[in-house]
Amino acid sequence: MTFDIYAAYRAHLTDDQMSPPLAGILALAEMIKNSDAGTMFELTKELKDAAEALKKQATNPIGLSAGCDLFVAFTTLFPHDSAQSFSDLRNQLVQHGEKYVEEALTYRQKIAQLSLAFIKDDSIILTHSYSRVVMQTLLHAHQTKRISVYVTEARPRGLGVKTYENLTSAGIPCTIVLDSAVAYVMDKVDFCLVGSEAVVESGGLINAVGSNQIAVIAKAANKPFYALAESYKFHRSFPLNTYDLPTHTETTLALPRPMQRPMGLTARPSVMPRKNVPPSETATPNSVVDFTPTTMSIEQMSRNPQVDYTRPDLISLVFSDVGSLTPEGVSQYLVGMFAG
Template sequence: MSEPSTNDKPRHPFDVYEAYRRIMVDEEISPPLAAILTLTELMENSTGESTPMAANLFVSFLVLVAGTMFELVKALNDGAEVLKARSSNPISLNAGCELFIAFVTLFPHDSVSFTDLKAKLVRQGQQYAAEALAYRKKIAELAVGFIKDGSLILTHSYSRVVMQTLLLAHERKRISVFVTEARPRGLGIKTAEALTAAGIPTTVILDSAVAYVMEKVDFVLVGSEAVVESGGLINAVGSNQMAIIAKAANKPFYALAESYKFHRLFPLSQYDLPNHNSRIFSFPRPKSSPLTGSKQVPTSPSSSDPPEETSSSGVAPVTITQEQISQNNPDVDYTRPDLISLVFSDVGSLTPEGVSQYLVGMFAG
């Protein structure tokens, strides 16, 4: 029996989403960087054959076939679509995908062969991700210059770059921090625990107490999921109302964002965000309607079922869980650029208008 030829060997599919999840295990790597590293792996695993590529957005497997630049860019776009389809909050990772695909598209094609070009792109992607891990330190150094000794700071949820900035400020100055609970994810508790462990005076406040404490604080400092083309901010839900209150109280509202979170997106309202869906703030259908007079038909309980508790009116009490509340609420919201004082980034301290100008230049090559 003859040996199978090289062309008959099966192509091993690459699980894009599983690679992304594996990379995200490292807490130092944010979603945009994880997306860049995932697409770099995808490119590294692509073959040199020039036949059609198959992608399944449901199981996230890609048969990687890229023998030309056109096919390679198509493979990267398909991989990005898989990541967006599988993620509940694709905004931040999409910024990384967009940046990397633009880089690949604009990269000078002066290599001797396509294989050589692809190898260069893989090295460049890995090198960029490694260098980008230092961006937080650069931002922290920049932002600390705006923090005066004795400052009382209000922050929201949990952000790696905000944490690094506050810890650096604590080494050089006296600061105190109010941090919100940040429902529904409750990540403000994580921030408070880390700051308290570092010796920073920290108090957790209710999300509903932001207006109450705003008169006491010197400024607001938040992280970001993405900074969009208008200069507006997408961040953990609650950031928008915090910015509105800060503006009314004439307090600076500062955002910290690595440049790989700059995103060519132009939302006009909360409902333009890519992760908005009909489930958010929806009203559940009642089991019975007093308007139509329809009633729930009782079912005969089995002998093993415990008796259902009822109120004095004979109606079973309604229980609303934290999980139900979380599912019916957004994870992020959009803050308009006119509410933001400055955006501190690895490319400098920018006004919202400056972010727009930088984005135009970044994607123009």
């Protein structure tokens, strides 16, 4: 039976602590167990093909790509004795992959401890969407310091609500902020703290859509913008802007084609005047009117991006398990990591 690597990947993701890069590494390690390759050349080719197939099936392959590329590079550079049997070599690769994932799950705690020195008593922090490493950092800081948190709602998935519920249940004062109210709240915060899908070779950040606008506003307000990223999310790619990301397609935020009208007909107004409006529905500038908020359709939401790209000049520091790095430092670390 042919090994289904995407099914293996999805199965590993059912663990709430497992991020896409680590799930990708475990899926590739599982593929090695099921491989019929008889040489290292054949195994490496199978790994690369499986990684590409996995990326194509994933709706958001960015973080997954970082993990797959890391494991393929590790496999390619893995030292082995020429007298060693190929079966033993394969077992070692699997064991090293599984051991790395086990160790990598501790990286969030390392980042939380490293970040603690930058979080002062009575800090007011703005975060975005939901991030496991950000959650662990805030909960760790709450043990010894007084902090308060603003969290964006993070449309369209609304994951800011999950962050809000977890923080308030831990006793941390937290308020949800409309995505459109980030500039409004920026003067109240001491710094911004966001997670990451990936940190690329330029030192730029790929994260949940809305991160870029938070960074732009923070820069204008002279507030630090910190990114938290485990080193397995360091990705050797070099996008110049959001449109270079693999998640961007021609339909992303594309304008619809104008409707054709028969000759001689004029366009109808988009909003028709209402007649005989009851007095209860007439609003004065200072009155409060009950209304039902409109919602976006599934098709409209699908046209919006899931992630965006934040330029390195907007990022103050990247906190990682390998240290607190400037964006330039991330680039240097990546070169060394893939150079063996």
